Amino acid sequence: YGPLKTEDDKILVPIDDLVISEIDFNNNSIKLGTCNILAMEGGSGHTVTGNIDHFFSSPSISSHIPSLSIYSAIGIETENLDFSKKIMMLPNAPSRVFWWETGAVPGLRSLENDGTRLLDSIRDLYPGKFYWRFYAFFDYAITTLKPVYEDTNIKIKLDKDTRNFIMPTITTNEIRNKLSYSFDGAG
Numbered sequence: 001y002g003p004l005k006t007e008d009d010k011i012l013v014p015i016d017d018l019v020i021s022e023i024d025f026n027n028n029s030i031k032l033g034t035c036n037i038l039a040m041e042g043g044s045g046h047t048v049t050g051n052i053d054h055f056f057s058s059p060s061i062s063s064h065i066p067s068l069s070i071y072s073a074i075g076i077e078t079e080n081l082d083f084s085k086k087i088m089m090l091p092n093a094p095s096r097v098f099w100w101e102t103g104a105v106p107g108l109r110s111l112e113n114d115g116t117r118l119l120d121s122i123r124d125l126y127p128g129k130f131y132w133r134f135y136a137f138f139d140y141a142i143t144t145l146k147p148v149y150e151d152t153n154i155k156i157k158l159d160k161d162t163r164n165f166i167m168p169t170i171t172t173n174e175i176r177n178k179l180s181y182s183f184d185g186a187g
Helices: 114-125
Strands: 004-007 011-014 020-024 029-032 035-037 047-049 052-054 087-089 096-104 133-135 139-149 152-157 164-166 179-184
Touching: none
Parallel strands: 011 087, 020 152, 035 096, 052 133, 087 164, 152 179
Antiparallel strands: 004 011, 020 029, 047 052, 096 139, 133 139
C-alpha cells in the first residue's frame, strides 16, 4: 500500500507512525527508516501442528541474530509516488527496534485478523527466527512491544517546485529528541 494519504484534497500526510528516512521529490520516491523487531531463538523440541509452533521450552530473544525488518513483510510502495500536492506534513516517526515480551494467552489459536496476518507474514519471511504465537505446555504470544527509538535525520530532497511543509505536533520528548530534518534544495 502507499505511504502517504491526502487530507482536504491538498495536504500530503505520511501514514501514522511510518518511519521515513528520506523523501526525494526529484525521483518521486521515499526511503523507509528502520522499523524492526528482535529475532527469536527457538526453544527445544520444536514441531508445528495446525500452523502453530510447539516447543518443550519457549523461544527467547536472540542477541546474536540481527533484528528483523517489519517493513519487508508489509510491502510498502516507495517509488513512483504522487507528489503533485505542494503542501506536506513532515514525517514524525523515528527509527525503532521493538523489544517484546510473551505471556500466556488462552484461545489465541483461532484468532485471525489484519494484525495476526501481518505477524504471520513476518514469521513466514524469517523462518525459524520469529514465533509470535506458540505452544509450550500452554498457548503463548507476544503480549508487549517496547519500542527503542533511534536518532533519525529525515532527509528532504527538494525539486524546483515551491513547496510548503507542516511541522507535526510531537507530544513526547522521547520522540521529539530523536528526530531531526535536513533539506537539500534543487532550484
